[in-house]
Amino acid sequence: MFVFGIPVLEIIALISGVLGVWLTIKENIWCWPVSIIAVLASVAEFYEQRLFGDMGLQIFYLGAAIYGWYFWNKNKQKKFEVKKTPTKLIPLLMLATLSQTILFYFLINFLKGDRALFDATLTACSLTATYMMTKKWVENWLAWVLIDGAYVILYSVKFMWGFACLYLFFTIIAFYGWIKWRRTISLK
Numbered sequence: 001m002f003v004f005g006i007p008v009l010e011i012i013a014l015i016s017g018v019l020g021v022w023l024t025i026k027e028n029i030w031c032w033p034v035s036i037i038a039v040l041a042s043v044a045e046f047y048e049q050r051l052f053g054d055m056g057l058q059i060f061y062l063g064a065a066i067y068g069w070y071f072w073n074k075n076k077q078k079k080f081e082v083k084k085t086p087t088k089l090i091p092l093l094m095l096a097t098l099s100q101t102i103l104f105y106f107l108i109n110f111l112k113g114d115r116a117l118f119d120a121t122l123t124a125c126s127l128t129a130t131y132m133m134t135k136k137w138v139e140n141w142l143a144w145v146l147i148d149g150a151y152v153i154l155y156s157v158k159f160m161w162g163f164a165c166l167y168l169f170f171t172i173i174a175f176y177g178w179i180k181w182r183r184t185i186s187l188k
Contacts, residue, residue: 010162012041017166018173024133025177029076032069036062042163049158052111053104053119057126068134082184085137093128100124118154122147138185141178148174 001008017038023031039061046055085093104120113119125147132140148171155164 007045007162009041009045010160010166013038013045014162014166014169016041018169021170021173021177025173025180027082027136029069029072032065032072035065039065045160045163049160050112050114051119051154051158052113053108053116053123056104057123060127061130064130064134071134082136082138082181084185085132085139093132097124097128100127115154115157118150122150122154136181138178138181141174141181144174145171145178 016034020031020035020038023034039058043055043058046052046058101121101124104123105116108116108120125143129140129143129147132143148167151167152164152171155161155167
């Protein structure tokens with residue numbers, strides 16, 4: 001089903017995705033259940049487009065949203081605030097991302113997915129950035145600016161205009177999220 005030439009699932013993903021990220025910037029725990037709606041709408045569309053890395057990533061996001069919802073709720077009574085990524089973990093995060101990229105590339109190629117290297121790289125980077133977000137590490141937003149900007153290119157190449165618009169908006173609000181969370185650290 002289409003509205004103005006855009007699949008309904010893309011529209012649902014757009015609206016709930018934007019709302020979910022906005023609530024994350026506000027450090028509002030409702031970001032997680034709203035994000036679940038975006039995830040479920042996206043899975044079917046990515047399957048249809050043969051972007052298996054993105055589809056698998058959405059399944060991961062479902063688990064991450066449940067974990068994030070639980071983790072943020074568990075820590076609401078504690079001092080759980082935005083902080084910088086621990087420097088000693090940066091090489092480990094980079095190694096994990098590279099390892100995932102290689103694994104996903106071979107898996108996506110095996111499944112005859114489209115744009116395998118692009119899809120694998122963005123999937124791996126997104127997993128790392130999501131982990132950083134659940135820990136409230138401010139640099140997650142800079143990672144998202146780069147990742148979401150690259151997704152705009154991928155979805156444009158695939159003529160998935162609804163998702164291209166969504167990720168362009170994500171790029172902009174991720175930059176805003178970085179500014180807002182960085183200010184939170186500065187106020188301490």
